[in-house]
C-alpha cells in the first residue's frame with residue numbers, strides 16, 4: 001500500500017425502480033469520463049445482492065441486454081474507475097461486495113483516503129486480511145468491526161477517523177446509502193426520478209435517465225434511502241468545505257452541475273478571467289484544446305474579441321491522455337488523439353487555450369502540430385495556475401518531479417519547453433474568483449501547496465481558511 005495512491009472514479013446509485021441495473025448502465029455511461037479502466041454494478045433484491053464487474057469501458061463490461069440479466073432487482077449501485085500504480089487488476093474493481101453481520105453489503109468509492117497507510121497497518125495488526133490493494137477496502141473493514149447497534153451507526157463509526165476524500169454509495173438489505181467526507185472534496189449529487197432517489201457523481205448522469213437534480217449530498221452527510229423514506233444524518237460537524245477546484249477546471253463534464261455550480265458557466269468565466277489577465281495583442285483566432293477546454297476557450301474568445309475556431313480536432317475513439325496509466329502510453333495517445341485543421345490554422349496567430357498543464361507532454365505536441373499546420377504564432381493560455389504539488393484527495397497527479405512546472409525555474413523556461421511564442425497561466429485568485437462560491441470553499445492544494453487537512457507523512461499543511469492569504473501570492477504567469 002503506497003501513500004497517495006490516487007484514483008478518480010464515478011458513482012451511481014438508484015433506489016426502488018424497475019430495471020435499476022439498466023438505468024445504472026446509462027448513468028455510468030454518462031460518467032465514463034471519470035474512469036475508463038473498469039466498471040461494475042451491484043443490484044439488490046432485498047437481502048440478496050448480484051454483482052457484475054469487469055475491466056474496460058462500460059460498454060465492454062455491459063455490452064448488451066443479456067449482460068444485465070444476472071442483475072435483477074429494483075435498486076443498484078455502479079462504479080467506473082481509473083487507478084494509478086498499475087493497480088487496475090480485477091480484484092480492485094468496484095463495487096465491492098462483502099458479507100457482514102448486516103448481511104450482504106456493497107460499496108463504491110470515489111476519492112482517496114489520505115491516512116490509509118496508518119489505518120491499514122492498524123487493521124493488519126489486528127489480523128484483518130485484505131483482498132485488494134485499494135484504500136476503499138479499509139472502509140468496509142472498519143464498518144464490519146463496529147460494535148454499534150444500528151446499521152447506520154456502524155457505517156458512521158466506520159467512516160469516523162478517515163482523512164481525505166470519500167464520496168460513497170452503499171447497497172444492503174437496509175437500503176441505499178450515500179455519504180460524503182466532511183470536506184466534500186469529490187462531488188456527489190442527489191436526484192429524483194418519478195419520486196425515487198438517485199445519486200451520482202455528476203448531474204449529467206441524471207439527465208441521461210430523465211431524472212432531475214435535487215441537491216448535493218452535503219459534505220459530512222450520510223443519507224439512507226429505503227421503504228421508510230429518506231433519512232439524513234451528520235457524519236461529522238459542519239465545517240468549511242474544500243471542494244476540488246480541479247473538478248470545475250478540468251475533470252467534470254461541462255453539462256454537469258457539481259458543488260451546486262454549472263461547470264459550463266464556471267469554465268466560461270475562467271476563460272474570461274484569463275483573457276482579462278493575459279490577453280494576446282493582435283491574435284487572429286482562439287483555439288481550444290478539445291474537449292475539456294472548449295467552453296473556457298469560448299469565454300476567452302468573447303472577452304478578448306478574438307474569433308473562436310476549432311483548429312484542433314480530437315479523435316473521440318482514443319481515451320483521455322491524462323487517464324493513460326503509463327507515460328509511454330500517454331505519449332503515443334497524444335499523436336493518435338489530435339489533429340490540426342490546416343485551413344483554419346495556416347498563417348494565423350493562434351491563442352491556444354487549455355485548462356491545465358500537468359506533465360507537459362500533450363502541450364508540447366499540440367504546439368508542434370499547430371506549427372506544422374502553418375500557424376504564424378502560437379500563444380498558450382492556461383485557465384489554471386501551474387500545477388506544482390501532488391493531490392492526496394483522489395486526483396492522479398504524478399510525482400512532483402514529473403510536473404512540468406517543477407522542472408523549470410521560470411515561466412520563460414516552461415514556455416521554451418513547450419515551444420510556444422508566449423505562455424500565461426490564470427492566477428490562483430483569478431481561478432478561485434471564477435466560481436460562484438466563497439473562494440475559501442475550495443481546495444487548490446495542487447496549485448498552492450496548502451492542504452486543507454494534514455496528510456500522512458507530509459509536512460505541508462495549512463487550514464483551508466487561510467485561502468485568503470494564499471490568493472495574494474498567486475505565482476502564475
Ligand code: SF4
Nearest residue numbers: 244391395443445446
Ligand atoms: S489537490 Fe488539486 S486535484 Fe486534489 S483535491 Fe485539491 S484541488 Fe483537487
